[in-house]
Amino acid sequence: MTIVAPRTPNLGLRLPSDEGVLLVHGEDRPGLVRAISSALSENGANIVSLDQHTDDPEGGRFFQRTVFHVNDYAAVRPALEESLAKLLGKGLGLTWTLSDRSVPKRVAILASTSDHCLLDLLWRQRRGEIAMTVPLVIANHTDVADDVRSFGIPFVHVPSGGVDKSAAEARIVELLKGNVDLVVLARYMQILSGDFLEQIGVPVINIHHSFLPAFIGAGPYRKAKERGVKLIGATAHYVTQDLDEGPIIEQDVVRVTHSDTAADLQRRGADVERAVLARAVTWHCQDRVMRNGRETVVF
Numbered sequence: 329m330t331i332v333a334p335r336t337p338n339l340g341l342r343l344p345s346d347e348g349v350l351l352v353h354g355e356d357r358p359g360l361v362r363a364i365s366s367a368l369s370e371n372g373a374n375i376v377s378l379d380q381h382t383d384d385p386e387g388g389r390f391f392q393r394t395v396f397h398v399n400d401y402a403a404v405r406p407a408l409e410e411s412l413a414k415l416l417g418k419g420l421g422l423t424w425t426l427s428d429r430s431v432p433k434r435v436a437i438l439a440s441t442s443d444h445c446l447l448d449l450l451w452r453q454r455r456g457e458i459a460m461t462v463p464l465v466i467a468n469h470t471d472v473a474d475d476v477r478s479f480g481i482p483f484v485h486v487p488s489g490g491v492d493k494s495a496a497e498a499r500i501v502e503l504l505k506g507n508v509d510l511v512v513l514a515r516y517m518q519i520l521s522g523d524f525l526e527q528i529g530v531p532v533i534n535i536h537h538s539f540l541p542a543f544i545g546a547g548p549y550r551k552a553k554e555r556g557v558k559l560i561g562a563t564a565h566y567v568t569q570d571l572d573e574g575p576i577i578e579q580d581v582v583r584v585t586h587s588d589t590a591a592d593l594q595r596r597g598a599d600v601e602r603a604v605l606a607r608a609v610t611w612h613c614q615d616r617v618m619r620n621g622r623e624t625v626v627f
Protein backbone atom coordinates (compact mmCIF):
# COMPACT_ATOMS: atom_id res chain seq x y z
CA MET A 329 0.00 0.00 0.00
CA THR A 330 1.41 3.38 -0.93
CA ILE A 331 1.12 5.96 1.83
CA VAL A 332 1.11 9.42 0.37
CA ALA A 333 2.24 11.91 2.99
CA PRO A 334 -0.24 14.79 3.18
CA ARG A 335 1.36 17.93 1.84
CA THR A 336 1.74 20.81 4.24
CA PRO A 337 -1.62 22.57 4.06
CA ASN A 338 -1.12 25.69 2.06
CA LEU A 339 -2.91 28.44 3.89
CA GLY A 340 -2.73 30.37 0.68
CA LEU A 341 -0.98 33.68 0.65
CA ARG A 342 -3.71 36.31 0.73
CA LEU A 343 -2.20 39.42 -0.82
CA PRO A 344 -4.57 42.40 -0.73
CA SER A 345 -5.31 43.91 -4.14
CA ASP A 346 -5.38 47.66 -4.74
CA GLU A 347 -3.37 48.34 -1.58
CA GLY A 348 0.03 50.01 -1.42
CA VAL A 349 2.61 50.85 1.20
CA LEU A 350 4.25 54.26 1.24
CA LEU A 351 7.48 54.55 3.26
CA VAL A 352 8.80 58.04 3.92
CA HIS A 353 11.83 59.22 5.88
CA GLY A 354 13.82 62.40 6.20
CA GLU A 355 14.40 65.51 8.27
CA ASP A 356 11.52 66.00 10.70
CA ARG A 357 9.42 69.17 10.75
CA PRO A 358 5.78 70.07 11.48
CA GLY A 359 3.23 69.26 8.81
CA LEU A 360 4.73 66.15 7.27
CA VAL A 361 1.89 63.81 8.25
CA ARG A 362 -0.62 66.26 6.76
CA ALA A 363 1.43 66.67 3.57
CA ILE A 364 1.71 62.93 3.04
CA SER A 365 -1.98 62.38 3.78
CA SER A 366 -2.90 65.15 1.32
CA ALA A 367 -0.72 63.69 -1.43
CA LEU A 368 -2.48 60.36 -1.01
CA SER A 369 -6.02 61.71 -0.74
CA GLU A 370 -5.54 64.02 -3.76
CA ASN A 371 -4.89 60.86 -5.78
CA GLY A 372 -7.94 59.05 -4.46
CA ALA A 373 -6.05 56.91 -1.96
CA ASN A 374 -7.72 56.04 1.36
CA ILE A 375 -5.39 55.51 4.32
CA VAL A 376 -5.84 52.07 5.88
CA SER A 377 -3.17 52.37 8.58
CA LEU A 378 -0.41 54.83 9.47
CA ASP A 379 2.62 54.45 11.76
CA GLN A 380 5.05 57.30 12.37
CA HIS A 381 8.20 57.79 14.44
CA THR A 382 10.51 60.73 15.09
CA ASP A 383 13.80 59.95 16.78
CA ASP A 384 14.08 63.47 18.26
CA PRO A 385 10.97 65.71 18.67
CA GLU A 386 13.21 68.77 18.61
CA GLY A 387 14.59 68.15 15.15
CA GLY A 388 15.41 64.57 14.41
CA ARG A 389 14.59 62.11 11.68
CA PHE A 390 11.06 61.37 10.56
CA PHE A 391 9.82 57.90 9.60
CA GLN A 392 6.35 56.96 8.40
CA ARG A 393 4.71 53.82 7.03
CA THR A 394 1.31 54.33 5.43
CA VAL A 395 -0.87 51.54 4.08
CA PHE A 396 -3.50 52.82 1.66
CA HIS A 397 -6.25 51.53 -0.62
CA VAL A 398 -7.00 53.00 -4.01
CA ASN A 399 -9.28 51.59 -6.72
CA ASP A 400 -7.34 50.29 -9.72
CA TYR A 401 -4.00 51.01 -8.01
CA ALA A 402 -1.99 49.82 -10.99
CA ALA A 403 -3.61 52.44 -13.22
CA VAL A 404 -3.39 55.22 -10.61
CA ARG A 405 0.18 54.47 -9.54
CA PRO A 406 2.06 56.53 -12.20
CA ALA A 407 0.14 59.70 -11.32
CA LEU A 408 0.56 59.00 -7.61
CA GLU A 409 4.30 58.53 -8.03
CA GLU A 410 4.55 61.80 -9.96
CA SER A 411 2.62 63.61 -7.25
CA LEU A 412 4.73 62.13 -4.47
CA ALA A 413 7.96 62.92 -6.30
CA LYS A 414 6.92 66.55 -6.64
CA LEU A 415 5.64 67.01 -3.09
CA LEU A 416 7.84 64.73 -1.03
CA GLY A 417 10.99 64.64 -3.11
CA LYS A 418 11.45 68.07 -4.68
CA GLY A 419 9.25 69.94 -2.20
CA LEU A 420 10.19 68.54 1.18
CA GLY A 421 13.46 66.76 0.45
CA LEU A 422 12.13 63.48 1.82
CA THR A 423 13.09 59.97 0.70
CA TRP A 424 10.15 57.71 -0.15
CA THR A 425 9.31 54.32 -1.66
CA LEU A 426 6.02 52.97 -2.91
CA SER A 427 5.15 49.27 -3.08
CA ASP A 428 2.18 47.15 -4.14
CA ARG A 429 0.93 44.74 -1.46
CA SER A 430 -0.39 42.36 -4.12
CA VAL A 431 3.14 41.70 -5.38
CA PRO A 432 5.26 39.36 -3.20
CA LYS A 433 8.95 40.15 -2.76
CA ARG A 434 11.39 38.02 -4.78
CA VAL A 435 13.78 36.56 -2.19
CA ALA A 436 16.95 34.61 -2.98
CA ILE A 437 18.29 32.49 -0.14
CA LEU A 438 21.99 31.67 0.35
CA ALA A 439 22.99 28.69 2.50
CA SER A 440 25.96 26.52 3.36
CA THR A 441 25.42 23.16 5.10
CA SER A 442 22.93 23.97 7.87
CA ASP A 443 19.34 23.39 6.75
CA HIS A 444 17.16 24.51 9.65
CA CYS A 445 16.80 28.21 8.78
CA LEU A 446 16.60 27.58 5.04
CA LEU A 447 13.95 24.87 5.23
CA ASP A 448 11.96 26.82 7.80
CA LEU A 449 11.71 29.76 5.38
CA LEU A 450 10.76 27.50 2.45
CA TRP A 451 8.14 25.76 4.57
CA ARG A 452 6.64 29.07 5.74
CA GLN A 453 6.65 30.39 2.18
CA ARG A 454 4.85 27.26 0.94
CA ARG A 455 2.25 27.68 3.69
CA GLY A 456 1.68 31.26 2.59
CA GLU A 457 2.98 32.76 5.83
CA ILE A 458 5.52 35.08 4.18
CA ALA A 459 4.68 37.40 1.26
CA MET A 460 7.61 36.24 -0.85
CA THR A 461 8.54 34.04 -3.76
CA VAL A 462 11.86 32.17 -3.80
CA PRO A 463 13.23 32.12 -7.36
CA LEU A 464 16.32 30.15 -6.34
CA VAL A 465 18.54 28.93 -3.53
CA ILE A 466 22.33 29.20 -3.82
CA ALA A 467 24.71 27.27 -1.55
CA ASN A 468 28.45 26.79 -1.37
CA HIS A 469 27.89 23.13 -0.47
CA THR A 470 25.44 20.57 -1.91
CA ASP A 471 24.05 19.23 1.39
CA VAL A 472 20.68 20.99 1.01
CA ALA A 473 20.22 20.46 -2.74
CA ASP A 474 17.68 17.61 -2.57
CA ASP A 475 15.60 19.28 0.13
CA VAL A 476 15.44 22.54 -1.84
CA ARG A 477 14.46 20.76 -5.03
CA SER A 478 11.73 18.90 -3.14
CA PHE A 479 10.05 22.31 -2.77
CA GLY A 480 10.21 22.76 -6.55
CA ILE A 481 12.78 25.54 -6.17
CA PRO A 482 15.95 25.73 -8.31
CA PHE A 483 19.17 24.99 -6.44
CA VAL A 484 22.51 26.32 -7.64
CA HIS A 485 25.82 25.13 -6.16
CA VAL A 486 28.41 27.91 -6.13
CA PRO A 487 31.55 26.72 -4.28
CA SER A 488 33.11 29.51 -2.19
CA GLY A 489 36.45 29.22 -3.94
CA GLY A 490 38.65 29.23 -0.84
CA VAL A 491 40.77 32.30 -0.24
CA ASP A 492 39.81 34.09 -3.47
CA LYS A 493 36.06 34.37 -3.31
CA SER A 494 35.73 36.90 -6.12
CA ALA A 495 34.76 34.34 -8.77
CA ALA A 496 32.10 32.83 -6.54
CA GLU A 497 30.70 36.27 -5.67
CA ALA A 498 30.70 37.25 -9.35
CA ARG A 499 28.69 34.11 -10.16
CA ILE A 500 26.16 34.90 -7.43
CA VAL A 501 25.80 38.49 -8.66
CA GLU A 502 25.26 37.15 -12.18
CA LEU A 503 22.49 34.87 -10.94
CA LEU A 504 20.75 37.45 -8.74
CA LYS A 505 21.28 40.97 -10.09
CA GLY A 506 18.00 42.42 -11.32
CA ASN A 507 16.08 39.25 -10.43
CA VAL A 508 15.50 39.63 -6.69
CA ASP A 509 14.30 42.21 -4.17
CA LEU A 510 16.03 40.70 -1.13
CA VAL A 511 18.84 38.24 -0.34
CA VAL A 512 18.66 36.16 2.85
CA LEU A 513 21.74 34.48 4.34
CA ALA A 514 20.28 31.38 6.02
CA ARG A 515 23.44 30.39 7.90
CA TYR A 516 25.56 31.15 4.84
CA MET A 517 29.05 30.86 6.24
CA GLN A 518 31.03 33.08 3.90
CA ILE A 519 31.95 36.69 4.62
CA LEU A 520 30.70 38.84 1.73
CA SER A 521 32.82 41.62 0.29
CA GLY A 522 31.78 45.25 0.14
CA ASP A 523 31.95 45.02 -3.66
CA PHE A 524 29.45 42.17 -3.62
CA LEU A 525 27.04 44.09 -1.41
CA GLU A 526 27.30 47.10 -3.70
CA GLN A 527 26.84 45.09 -6.89
CA ILE A 528 23.90 43.03 -5.64
CA GLY A 529 22.04 46.31 -5.06
CA VAL A 530 19.30 44.99 -2.74
CA PRO A 531 19.10 44.50 1.03
CA VAL A 532 20.77 41.41 2.49
CA ILE A 533 19.51 39.91 5.76
CA ASN A 534 21.66 37.57 7.85
CA ILE A 535 20.79 35.39 10.83
CA HIS A 536 23.62 35.40 13.31
CA HIS A 537 23.50 32.62 15.86
CA SER A 538 24.18 34.77 18.93
CA PHE A 539 22.53 37.63 20.83
CA LEU A 540 24.63 40.39 19.24
CA PRO A 541 26.82 42.17 20.07
CA ALA A 542 27.97 39.10 21.95
CA PHE A 543 30.07 36.54 20.09
CA ILE A 544 30.51 38.17 16.68
CA GLY A 545 31.99 35.93 13.97
CA ALA A 546 32.33 32.18 13.70
CA GLY A 547 31.55 29.62 16.41
CA PRO A 548 29.30 31.64 18.75
CA TYR A 549 27.85 28.58 20.52
CA ARG A 550 31.34 27.29 21.39
CA LYS A 551 32.27 30.76 22.63
CA ALA A 552 29.02 30.94 24.65
CA LYS A 553 29.72 27.60 26.35
CA GLU A 554 33.28 28.67 27.13
CA ARG A 555 31.91 31.91 28.64
CA GLY A 556 29.32 30.07 30.75
CA VAL A 557 26.35 32.17 29.61
CA LYS A 558 22.83 31.62 30.98
CA LEU A 559 21.17 33.02 27.86
CA ILE A 560 21.87 32.29 24.20
CA GLY A 561 20.16 33.94 21.31
CA ALA A 562 19.92 34.82 17.66
CA THR A 563 20.02 38.10 15.77
CA ALA A 564 18.65 38.96 12.33
CA HIS A 565 20.35 42.00 10.86
CA TYR A 566 21.00 43.74 7.58
CA VAL A 567 24.39 42.82 6.20
CA THR A 568 27.11 45.43 5.85
CA GLN A 569 30.77 45.11 5.05
CA ASP A 570 31.52 45.01 8.77
CA LEU A 571 30.90 41.46 9.95
CA ASP A 572 27.76 41.09 12.08
CA GLU A 573 27.65 44.85 12.70
CA GLY A 574 24.69 45.67 10.46
CA PRO A 575 21.42 47.25 11.67
CA ILE A 576 19.53 44.77 13.84
CA ILE A 577 15.99 43.85 12.75
CA GLU A 578 15.01 41.23 15.35
CA GLN A 579 16.52 39.29 18.23
CA ASP A 580 15.45 36.71 20.78
CA VAL A 581 16.96 34.57 23.52
CA VAL A 582 16.45 31.28 25.35
CA ARG A 583 17.70 30.26 28.84
CA VAL A 584 20.41 27.62 29.12
CA THR A 585 22.11 25.99 32.12
CA HIS A 586 25.46 24.61 33.20
CA SER A 587 24.30 21.14 32.13
CA ASP A 588 23.91 22.15 28.51
CA THR A 589 26.81 21.15 26.27
CA ALA A 590 27.87 23.24 23.27
CA ALA A 591 25.87 20.78 21.15
CA ASP A 592 22.83 21.39 23.38
CA LEU A 593 23.27 25.13 22.89
CA GLN A 594 23.44 24.65 19.12
CA ARG A 595 20.28 22.50 19.15
CA ARG A 596 18.30 24.85 21.36
CA GLY A 597 19.63 27.90 19.58
CA ALA A 598 18.43 26.58 16.23
CA ASP A 599 14.79 27.06 17.25
CA VAL A 600 15.50 30.68 18.17
CA GLU A 601 17.38 31.27 14.90
CA ARG A 602 14.46 30.03 12.83
CA ALA A 603 11.88 32.12 14.65
CA VAL A 604 13.99 35.28 14.60
CA LEU A 605 14.85 34.99 10.91
CA ALA A 606 11.23 34.25 9.96
CA ARG A 607 9.99 37.34 11.79
CA ALA A 608 12.69 39.55 10.24
CA VAL A 609 12.03 38.33 6.69
CA THR A 610 8.26 38.57 7.19
CA TRP A 611 8.51 42.16 8.43
CA HIS A 612 10.88 43.16 5.62
CA CYS A 613 8.54 41.65 3.02
CA GLN A 614 5.69 43.64 4.56
CA ASP A 615 7.74 46.86 4.20
CA ARG A 616 7.70 47.33 7.97
CA VAL A 617 11.44 47.87 8.43
CA MET A 618 13.24 51.18 7.83
CA ARG A 619 16.95 51.77 8.44
CA ASN A 620 18.02 54.62 10.71
CA GLY A 621 21.81 54.70 10.73
CA ARG A 622 23.05 51.74 12.74
CA GLU A 623 19.56 50.79 13.93
CA THR A 624 16.19 50.02 12.38
CA VAL A 625 12.68 51.33 12.85
CA VAL A 626 10.24 48.40 12.76
CA PHE A 627 6.58 49.39 12.38
Ligand SMILES: Nc1nc2c(c(=O)[nH]1)N[C@@H](CN(C=O)c1ccc(C(=O)N[C@@H](CCC(=O)O)C(=O)O)cc1)CN2
Pocket residue numbers: 513516517518519520521522534535536537545546567568569570571572573574
Ligand atom coordinates in the same frame (compact mmCIF):
# COMPACT_ATOMS: atom_id res chain seq x y z
N1 LIG B 1 29.99 41.29 4.86
C1 LIG B 1 29.33 40.41 5.65
N2 LIG B 1 29.27 39.10 5.30
C2 LIG B 1 28.62 38.22 6.10
C3 LIG B 1 28.04 38.64 7.30
C4 LIG B 1 28.10 40.03 7.64
O1 LIG B 1 27.55 40.49 8.66
N3 LIG B 1 28.76 40.87 6.79
N4 LIG B 1 27.45 37.69 8.15
C5 LIG B 1 27.93 36.32 7.94
C6 LIG B 1 27.32 35.22 8.74
N5 LIG B 1 28.21 34.85 9.84
C7 LIG B 1 27.66 34.90 11.08
O2 LIG B 1 26.45 35.07 11.21
C8 LIG B 1 29.54 34.42 9.61
C9 LIG B 1 29.80 33.61 8.54
C10 LIG B 1 31.12 33.21 8.28
C11 LIG B 1 32.15 33.57 9.10
C12 LIG B 1 33.54 33.12 8.77
O3 LIG B 1 34.45 33.30 9.54
N6 LIG B 1 33.66 32.52 7.57
C13 LIG B 1 34.98 32.11 7.03
C14 LIG B 1 34.87 30.78 6.31
C15 LIG B 1 34.22 29.73 7.19
C16 LIG B 1 33.97 28.44 6.38
O4 LIG B 1 34.43 28.37 5.21
O5 LIG B 1 33.33 27.54 6.94
C17 LIG B 1 35.39 33.14 5.97
O6 LIG B 1 34.46 33.67 5.28
O7 LIG B 1 36.59 33.30 5.79
C18 LIG B 1 31.89 34.38 10.19
C19 LIG B 1 30.57 34.80 10.46
C20 LIG B 1 27.78 35.96 6.49
N7 LIG B 1 28.55 36.91 5.73
